[in-house]
Amino acid sequence: MTVGAPAKWGLRTLGLGYLALLLLAPVAMIFYKTFEHGIGPPLEAMTSSDAVHAIWLTLLMVAVAVPLNTVFGVGCALLLVRHRWKGNAVIDGIINLPFAISPVVIGLSLFLLYGSGGWFGPTLAEWGIEVLFSTPGMILASIFVSLPFVVRETVPVLQEIGTEQEQAASTLGASAWQTFWRVTLPAIRWGVAYGVVLTTARVLGEFGAVTIVSGSISGKTETLPLYVAKSFEQFNEQAAYAGAIVLALLAFTTLLLMSVGGRRAKSQSQTNPAGGT
């Protein structure tokens, strides 16, 4: 559409202005607030023992939840795309559930399962396993909220690469396992990587579900997002801002990886000679 110059400038101002007011200005403001008095105060806040523990625990969530959901995601995508089955539609629906559920409800669901009056809670307590208000419960919450990403990013890439190269490999005598590692995985790697980035970002930042199951005990069950919220509520704003900046920087890294990974995934599926079979 050839719009006139005034309309063009109007739309541009409207769109970019909205983005500036809603996204850019608040984020710039928190950077300013954090470094208002130099780099000393935020650095000091982030090296306190509670903050260090929160960072460590957050990384532990990522280290457990992301690999599990990645292995599950790739395996599940292969089953959904390559093996027709009546149950596939049901599995597909269940995989999308975590996106439709409030994080608080996810937290409540784990609370009801593993709490002292829950389905599994009493039995596990007898065995000496503590899930709620401790690390396992928080890991379960992280896995739940970030479950769909790898499957959803891998399925379309798997559909697009088709099966010609895999057929060629197996014709030449490769086993299914060899074909997967040498042909399939290299072809879908950017789609998987994109899903892994999204999963990591979600686990790093999860607040609602984790806050319900963790009890938010400082130095014990407090991840970085919980540390930010608690610091702010206790009027320790400097610590809250510093924690927020760490998370924001991780988010910007995620954005960078997303725009690179997204582009790679796209160009890969377009240039792949086996596409469209």
Add this chain to the structure above:
Amino acid sequence: MESHPATLPAPHRAGVRLPGAGVGLGRGMVTLYLSLIVLLPLAAVLDESLSGGIGAFWSAVTTSQSIAALKLTVICSLIVVAINAFFGTVIAWVLVRDEFPGKGAVNALIDLPFALPTIVAGLTLLTLYGADSPIGVDVAFTRTAVIVALCFVTLPFVTRAVQPLLLELDREMEEAAASLGAGGFTIFRRIILPNLLPGILAGVMLAFARALGEFGSLVLISGNIPFKTEVSSVFIRSQIESGNVSGAAAVSVVLLAISLLLLVAVGLVVRFGMKQRKEAA
């Protein structure tokens, strides 16, 4: 390669396939994982919500505080998706049809609400639009704050759903309309908007589902004042904390039901949009 695979009888026509027993095992493991992680916990919520019978469920959902929270959640979400339907489409248009320096960076920035932890989103909004606002705009602990926070977290949905449709849109149609004397607004209303509508609708419904359940970005900025700024997710948390777990579960089931209906609707809209495009092609 010596021979073209297509000339040979292909032993594995469908590419990487697990042997028969492997497929069963794989399906079993996927089902087990999904059951343990997703289904069992949700079943526990449903069970708890009905633990006192259907009457108790109903009275838990219809207390004045939970009704107020549900109403606020739905109304704010509706306002927010209306705002983002408009601005999201404008932003998509600017990103696809306009040229300006820094466009790539702006395009990447759109995903910031997906990447930024929700608690950080709430805190950043509070520093600019809270009590210490340097520009004198203090909306903290008001319903406006709820709307602003929800606008932030749902921003990408409409833009990301509309962008691909706008890229695919055939410019010849618009040029033909223009040569027949249609003005800019007529072209937008008669040609562009109808083509973008499936994308806008899909984006709106995803944004609505997200807004209904949003929690992290609201806890700091909304103040969580019952009957005023307390949305359903915050209400559920306060009920858990005060020991009314079955009440929390009942409201959770209502939220879940609304979101599920929406997701089914999104599926239908997407399928309808694809069918329409296929017919047009």
